[in-house]
Amino acid sequence: MISIRSSYHPIDAAILWCGLADHEEEILRVDLSHPGSLLKHFPQWPFLHIYAECIYDAIVSGELPATCLGRPITLDNQVHREYWTIRRADLLVWFARNYPGEKPAFLFPQNLNHLNCVSLNAHLVQEAEVSAAQRTIDKLRDELAARAEELATLTSCNSELTTRLEAQGIPSEASESTHNMLVGAMLAVTVGKSKDGRQQSIYKSQSDLVQEILRRFPGLPSLSKSTIDRRFAHARRYFAQVGRG
Structure with a gap:
């Protein structure tokens, strides 16, 4: 029988995993707050204790997400095991990854035609690949943001340096080009010759102009x-x- 519950307590999941749903009421009447309670009260069902501890161990190790009274269970919050809850989806994924040969009826449909369905393993692999790709994208996005910040800092420094140079009378690259154009044009007119070969200035050469300066x-x-x-x-x-250009 397939359960339609969206979440389970670890003991509930262990009971269903063992196929002891008919004895659930009897089992839950016992104080199960201590790890050895199941084995003590129900020695005839040893796997009930084993399966329950497997689930608890997975939760404690962080392998199986769970909550306690609505709050995520962490290393600092692992008390009151009787109030722990596992989402059906998380439990199903945990089974598929760690017990691929186990197909408990309360989680996995039995004798259904899955020819046109994507297998759970394939789905999990794809999900892992998508997660890895997303982590890569997030990392690249962070690196891009860092580079953009560096570029903004360099641009600001460059603007500040240009302002300081101009304030001290040191020309920037743009003004340097302008100066060269002006000086070059002045020299061409002052010490050069016209197209018909006539001298354009009283200074016959650049050397004469320099001497006069x-x-x-x-x-x-x-x-x-x-x-x-x-x-x-x-x-x-x-x-x-x-x-020439």
Whole structure:
């Protein structure tokens, strides 16, 4: 007979597992709060004690989920065994995993055609795979969140550093490119020649322009000959590259 109950006490499950439903009332009249009570009062049914202890051990080890007065049973909450309750679904899964050869009638339908049904083992395997996949997804989601947080921190640091550099007069990459474009264009107009080959400036070469700058602004910071030559050369290269691109 298939039970339609949604939950069981461990003793109830052991009684049904042993096929002693007809003796349930007799068994439950005994004080079963002590582990050895079943074996003491019903030595003629040794498996009743064995099966009950199997269920209790599974609950204590965390292998079989159970509750006590509605609260989950944990390592710190394992008293009042007479009030423990197991959900039918959890009990069925526990049987399938640990006692695949056992098919108690109170849990498993007997003599039914399952040709078009997915086996319980297959379902449990699929359920385990889905759980593993979900754990992987959760782990990846946590890693993504951590990377996003790191990126946000780096972006904030970069913005702060750019602001500090600009405040100190150190150009950013964008302003550096703009400066090179301006200086390169100025040099092209100042010391270059027109398309028809005419001189465009009183300065015949870049060297003459540098000499004039040094003559007019002697001793100013960042206006040494080596600095000006280097900056002019870099600006002309950049300007030429942009013009070719």
